[in-house]
Amino acid sequence: MLFDLDGTLIDSVYQHVLGWHEALLDFGVDLPVWRIHRRIGMSGGLFVAALARETTLEIDESAAVVLGAGHAAAFERLRDSIRPLPGAERLLGVLTAMGVPWAIATSGNRRSAEPALDLLGVPDAVLVTRDEVRHAKPDPDLFLAAAARLGADPGQCLVVGDSVWDLLAARRAGSLGIGLLSGGYGQEELERAGAYRVYEDPADLLDHLDEVGLRPAR
Amino acid sequence: MLFDLDGTLIDSVYQHVLGWHEALLDFGVDLPVWRIHRRIGMSGGLFVAALARETTLEIDESAAVVLGAGHAAAFERLRDSIRPLPGAERLLGVLTAMGVPWAIATSGNRRSAEPALDLLGVPDAVLVTRDEVRHAKPDPDLFLAAAARLGADPGQCLVVGDSVWDLLAARRAGSLGIGLLSGGYGQEELERAGAYRVYEDPADLLDHLDEVGLRPAR
Numbered sequence: 001m002l003f004d005l006d007g008t009l010i011d012s013v014y015q016h017v018l019g020w021h022e023a024l025l026d027f028g029v030d031l032p033v034w035r036i037h038r039r040i041g042m043s044g045g046l047f048v049a050a051l052a053r054e055t056t057l058e059i060d061e062s063a064a065v066v067l068g069a070g071h072a073a074a075f076e077r078l079r080d081s082i083r084p085l086p087g088a089e090r091l092l093g094v095l096t097a098m099g100v101p102w103a104i105a106t107s108g109n110r111r112s113a114e115p116a117l118d119l120l121g122v123p124d125a126v127l128v129t130r131d132e133v134r135h136a137k138p139d140p141d142l143f144l145a146a147a148a149r150l151g152a153d154p155g156q157c158l159v160v161g162d163s164v165w166d167l168l169a170a171r172r173a174g175s176l177g178i179g180l181l182s183g184g185y186g187q188e189e190l191e192r193a194g195a196y197r198v199y200e201d202p203a204d205l206l207d208h209l210d211e212v213g214l215r216p217a218r
Numbered sequence: 219m220l221f222d223l224d225g226t227l228i229d230s231v232y233q234h235v236l237g238w239h240e241a242l243l244d245f246g247v248d249l250p251v252w253r254i255h256r257r258i259g260m261s262g263g264l265f266v267a268a269l270a271r272e273t274t275l276e277i278d279e280s281a282a283v284v285l286g287a288g289h290a291a292a293f294e295r296l297r298d299s300i301r302p303l304p305g306a307e308r309l310l311g312v313l314t315a316m317g318v319p320w321a322i323a324t325s326g327n328r329r330s331a332e333p334a335l336d337l338l339g340v341p342d343a344v345l346v347t348r349d350e351v352r353h354a355k356p357d358p359d360l361f362l363a364a365a366a367r368l369g370a371d372p373g374q375c376l377v378v379g380d381s382v383w384d385l386l387a388a389r390r391a392g393s394l395g396i397g398l399l400s401g402g403y404g405q406e407e408l409e410r411a412g413a414y415r416v417y418e419d420p421a422d423l424l425d426h427l428d429e430v431g432l433r434p435a436r
Binding site for chain 1: 229236252296303405
């Protein structure tokens with residue numbers, strides 16, 4: 001089972017969204033917050049490319065670095081309010097106890113992902129981050145790398161994510177995608193992006209593990 | 219034409235959401251952010267009742283006052299980042315020029331709504347707030363009072379809002395509801411709540427005024 005991180009295991013999407021909004025305003029770009037929300041979870045490079053297209057702004061590499069630093073600073077001020085999503089720790093514990101291999105694959109970088117592992121109580125989890133692959137979501141690279149780290153066939157993996165980009169990447173990896181509402185997307189958006197099932201949050205997924213075909217390893 | 223305010227004319231939903239989240243955490247309630255997002259725009263009383271139901275928490279009147287003050291303080295720290303939504307000022311100007319009567323009806327109180335009117339450049343707009351009616355959305359009282367202030371038949375009014383609660387209140391008022399995606403709900407959520415049409419934001423609605431049947435008054 002391959003997990004996205006923000007909005008899937010930890011409740012950090014809205015803080016990231018307002019962090020990007022503040023960084024963009026400081027940069028002179030007034031992009032409505034909901035549009036940023038719909039882009040969260042995709043690769044930073046694609047995010048900036050989409051942004052340039054939607055705002056007809058020229059954003060070169062050094063501007064992207066300034067934006068990234070602005071987001072990191074604004075996000076830091078909101079970090080105290082971040083909690084694990086309901087059932088996240090319990091779900092990971094049950095999978096471990098069942099002998100189901102799992103990993104976390106995030107479009108974020110390692111420095112920002114590691115505090116989240118501590119928050120989830122799994123500092124030694126298998127973690128694949130943006131800096132380890134060529135392309136982030138909706139490209140499949142992150143999930144393919146995570147499957148390889150587990151020695152698993154991607155076609156036998158379940159990908160769990162809260163965003164359209166997770167589900168598109170899951171399809172390109174040949175995995176079944178499971179959507180969670182806990183990142184703030186609507187159920188139909190996730191279904192239309194190819195979710196096999198949609199649950200509210202990790203606790204709700206845990207209550208329905210039988211629906212996704214998970215059984216204890218023998 | 220009757221407008222909701224937050225998420226419909228000004229880009230303030232996500233700041234309200236994180237403001238409530240922070241107030242609730244300070245109060246000892248760890249409610250995931252997306253669930254708060256889905257409650258924004260409904261009456262504060264119903265919000266607290268739903269909260270009590272979902273968390274099995276006892277929230278009496280004095281606790282509700284503490285929560286409200288906590289939200290106001292946290293929101294204040296995020297207020298600098300609030301902008302009008304794209305096309306909002308232009309849409310209101312076009313309606314005025316066409317001779318189409320319009321008003322704003324919000325589940326917020328007057329003290330928090332008035333700065334938004336300044337931001338929109340319409341300090342003298344007809345405004346109905348939470349403190350003027352018995353029940354807020356999804357009850358129809360706010361939109362009924364706004365129609366009365368315009369001397370209009372609610373059945374001839376168009377209600378524009380970003381949340382499910384606006385659209386439910388519109389139906390109970392006998393008005394046609396128009397959904398906007400700019401508050402961060404998904405399109406299907408708004409359609410399933412009864413939206414006659416869904417647009418991205420005020421600019422997109424302005425581009426499609428003919429679809430909703432608006433013509434210059436003669």
